[in-house]
Amino acid sequence: MxxxxxxxxxxxxxxxxxxxxxxxxxxxxxxxxxxxxxxxxxxxxxxxxxxxxxxxxxxxxxxxxxxxxxxxxxxxxxxxxxxxxxxxxxxxxxxxxxxxxxxxxxxxxxxxxxxxxxxxxxxxxxxxxxxxxxxxxxxxxxxxxxPNEMPGYKGERIACDICGEGINYDRFIRRDGKTLCLSCAAPEERYYQPV
Missing domain, CATH: 3.30.1330.130 (60s Ribosomal Protein L30; Chain: A;)
Structure with missing residues (x-):
């Protein structure tokens, strides 16, 4: 060092x-x-x-x-x-x-x-x-x-069924048969709001 x-x-x-x-x-x-x-x-x-x-x-x-x-x-x-x-x-x-x-x-x-x-x-x-x-x-x-937090982890990449953006590292939820990014799953908790 x-x-x-x-x-x-x-x-x-x-x-x-x-x-x-x-x-x-x-x-x-x-x-x-x-x-x-x-x-x-x-x-x-x-x-x-x-x-x-x-x-x-x-x-x-x-x-x-x-x-x-x-x-x-x-x-x-x-x-x-x-x-x-x-x-x-x-x-x-x-x-x-x-x-x-x-x-x-x-x-x-x-x-x-x-x-x-x-x-x-x-x-x-x-x-x-x-x-x-x-x-x-x-x-x-x-x-x-x-394991999904480890350096080098390669998880599946999935598109959000609402916004269409890609999601890495298992940062999605499934609700009512849809795959949602965390932003679309809880829009009131977004750090941004669309204008």
């Missing part, structure tokens, strides 16, 4: 700027990989790792850089829970660890660098230096990754 500083530079390039969330994400992913014994998540170990992220913020981009997990590879899974947390799963062993940022780390960062007024700046400096135990909570967990 690259060094912490090299990974931070890569995360900054991928994300567009360096911030406290990037530092948290890099450290969180490095810790998750270390706890699982995955030394080369983007290299020889790249097919072993699936990562669930719980926030759509800066840390998620950094986690993707460190782990090599991407939505397009089906190895990065997003759960919109608004938490600075991620779960790292070793598919080879079945072991999984959930790592979350401690809320107390913000106050500790202020205590460490009270002379720095800018919140992001004192957090960036402190988050580089804090111990893992001051920065994160760790919990070994069990995660079942269903």
């Amino acid at each position: 690259d060094t912490f500083d090299d990974l931070l530079k890569q995360a900054e390039i991928a994300h567009g700027h360096l911030c406290a969330g990037q530092i948290l994400g890099v450290r969180m992913a490095m810790l998750g990989c270390a706890r699982l014994g995955i030394e080369e998540p983007r290299g020889t170990d790249r097919k072993r790792l699936v990562t669930f992220v719980e926030i759509d913020r800066c840390a998620t981009d950094a986690i993707g850089v460190v782990t090599g997990c991407r939505l397009g590879k089906r190895a990065l899974k997003f759960r919109d829970w608004g938490k600075m947390a991620a779960t790292f799963i070793d598919l080879a062993s079945g072991r999984a660890i959930r790592i979350s940022a401690k809320e107390s780390s913000k106050a500790l960062a202020r205590e460490m660098y009270p002379e720095i007024e800018n919140k992001n700046q004192h957090q960036m400096r402190a988050y580089r230096e804090m111990s893992d135990s001051d920065l994160f909570d760790e919990q070994w967990v069990r995660v079942t990754v269903e």
Whole structure:
């Protein structure tokens, strides 16, 4: 695995700027990989790792850089829970660890660098230096990754009987003898509305 500083530079390039969330994400992913014994998540170990992220913020981009997990590879899974947390799963062993940022780390960062007024700046400096135990909570967990959620899964592609759009990865329902995409099955729950 690259060094912490090299990974931070890569995360900054991928994300567009360096911030406290990037530092948290890099450290969180490095810790998750270390706890699982995955030394080369983007290299020889790249097919072993699936990562669930719980926030759509800066840390998620950094986690993707460190782990090599991407939505397009089906190895990065997003759960919109608004938490600075991620779960790292070793598919080879079945072991999984959930790592979350401690809320107390913000106050500790202020205590460490009270002379720095800018919140992001004192957090960036402190988050580089804090111990893992001051920065994160760790919990070994069990995660079942269903076959249709696995990277490389090739499911049947079916067209929706209402809109005609293709549907991948078993993301359809059957109702009254028809195959429906999730959007047509519950139009009131769409993230968009036709105009």
